[in-house]
Amino acid sequence: xxxxxxxxxxxxxxxxxxxxxxxxxxxxxxxxxxxxxxxxxxxxxxxxxxxxxxxxxxxxxxxxxxxxxxxxxxxxxxxxxxxxxxxxxxxxxxxxxxxxxxxxxxxxxxxxxxxxxxxxxxxxxxxxxxxxxxxxxxxxxxxxxxxxxxxxxxxxxxxxxxxxxxxxxxxxxxxxxxxxxxxxxxxxxxxxxxxxxxxxxxxxxxxxxxxxxxxxxxxxxxxxxxx
Amino acid sequence: xxxxxxxxxxxxxxxxxxxxxxxxxxxxxxxxxxxxxxxxxxxxxxxxxxxxxxxxxxxxxxxxxxxxxxxxxxxxxxxxxxxxxxxxxxxxxxxxxxxxxxxxxxxxxxxxxxxxxxxxxxxxxxxxxxxxxxxxxxxxxxxxxxxxxxxxxxxxxxxxxxxxxxxxxxxxxxxxxxxxxxxxxxxxxxxxxxxxxxxxxxxxxxxxxxxx
Numbered sequence: 374x375x376x377x378x379x380x381x382x383x384x385x386x387x388x389x390x391x392x393x394x395x396x397x398x399x400x401x402x403x404x405x406x407x408x409x410x411x412x413x414x415x416x417x418x419x420x421x422x423x424x425x426x427x428x429x430x431x432x433x434x435x436x437x438x439x440x441x442x443x444x445x446x447x448x449x450x451x452x453x454x455x456x457x458x459x460x461x462x463x464x465x466x467x468x469x470x471x472x473x474x475x476x477x478x479x480x481x482x483x484x485x486x487x488x489x490x491x492x493x494x495x496x497x498x499x500x501x502x503x504x505x506x507x508x509x510x511x512x513x514x515x516x517x518x519x520x521x522x523x524x525x526x527x528x529x530x531x532x533x534x535x536x537x538x539x540x541x542x543x544x545x546x547x548x549x550x551x552x553x554x555x556x557x558x559x560x561x562x563x564x565x566x567x568x569x570x571x572x573x574x575x576x577x578x579x580x581x582x583x584x585x586x587x588x589x590x591x592x593x594x595x596x597x598x599x600x
Numbered sequence: 601x602x603x604x605x606x607x608x609x610x611x612x613x614x615x616x617x618x619x620x621x622x623x624x625x626x627x628x629x630x631x632x633x634x635x636x637x638x639x640x641x642x643x644x645x646x647x648x649x650x651x652x653x654x655x656x657x658x659x660x661x662x663x664x665x666x667x668x669x670x671x672x673x674x675x676x677x678x679x680x681x682x683x684x685x686x687x688x689x690x691x692x693x694x695x696x697x698x699x700x701x702x703x704x705x706x707x708x709x710x711x712x713x714x715x716x717x718x719x720x721x722x723x724x725x726x727x728x729x730x731x732x733x734x735x736x737x738x739x740x741x742x743x744x745x746x747x748x749x750x751x752x753x754x755x756x757x758x759x760x761x762x763x764x765x766x767x768x769x770x771x772x773x774x775x776x777x778x779x780x781x782x783x784x785x786x787x788x789x790x791x792x793x794x795x796x797x798x799x800x801x802x803x804x805x806x807x808x809x810x811x812x
Contacts, residue, residue: 459684463701
């Protein structure tokens with residue numbers, strides 16, 4: 374493993390371990406996600422909306438709102454005790470810190486999805502998709518979560534240095550995430566409705582978005598965390 | 601052994617049109633202890649953070665062995681009045697994490713530093729449950745484990761008990777031959793017995809220094 378890779382792994386492991394040891398943070402995020410799915414599914418039971426169309430919307434709105442809880446902890450925790458300064462001096466590369474945090478946030482979102490998806494599947498009573506389409510749903514979940522993690526980490530890195538970070542974070546995050554949300558909902562819906570061919574355009578859009586919001590901040594993060 | 605040299609030349613820092621540091625110039629080399637003093641808001645912490653590479657300067661030069669540097673320096677130890685530790689992780693996990701990032705983890709060195717700072721018996725406890733003084737002691741161990749050649753302390757005596765203050769003073773003395781040390785402090789009494797140069801900051805400007 375290269376020096377860069379090792380540092381990336383160490384920060385990732387530390388972030389994930391910290392998240393697990395402060396179990397109340399992770400638990401509150403997951404419980405909030407479960408509550409959203411339950412409330413949405415009850416609401417949809419009372420309407421005539423087709424469940425296969427509602428499923429992806431319920432799923433992604435739940436993931437989207439829940440993710441803001443965990444994403445805004447990313448740099449806020451580091452700022453609280455100024456561990457970010459010690460971390461940057463030891464790592465020597467702000468981009469490496471960004472990438473490790475994106476990966477740690479992605480892992481948290483995947484864990485969250487692992488709880489929310491089966492729950493939504495049961496509560497909304499979606500008809501089983503074929504194994505191929507279930508794979509496409511997983512791909513859509515992974516790419517959507519990647520986008521959320523990348524943009525959330527970037528915005529948290531920017532806002533954590535400003536006054537009123539709790540207000541600014543969602544205000545800046547939501548408009549930027551609109552393409553991810555649209556792409557994720559439509560690709561997930563296509564996977565559930567087993568119309569796989571129509572989802573590839575959205576999958577490519579998500580992939581492009583994810584790459585741009587991972588690579589560009591990686592280069593520019595020196596300026597984000599400066600000061 | 602070749603001595604490392606730090607040169608600060610006409611350093612200025614402006615934040616939102618307010619001049620925080622104005623034309624700061626000094627040089628120092630391994631073995632020197634520089635004490636930076638001044639009233640609140642004089643720019644002491646800003647100066648230290650710029651030297652650490654954590655904050656960009658507006659103009660001027662900060663050179664290490666005649667070369668400009670940033671976060672890539674790799675041999676800077678920075679101790680602030682905040683412990684800069686992860687509260688959810690244990691004492692030993694914190695130390696090991698930073699040491700591995702510096703690429704110099706050894707269990708023996710870790711044990712030695714934890715015994716030196718009186719934290720060996722608390723090594724598996726989460727940092728969050730430790731007292732402020734014990735956290736500062738661990739912060740000292742964190743700084744030293746990377747074998748730094750430039751040691752920066754920002755109000756390091758804050759939160760330390762008498763024993764901790766004595767330990768820190770001994771460490772500053774012990775590292776005098778191996779590192780260049782810059783200390784921001786109001787409390788000169790803690791530095792009794794040490795030979796140091798003083799830089800006084802007054803509204804961001806440097807006043808005449810003195811050798812003590």
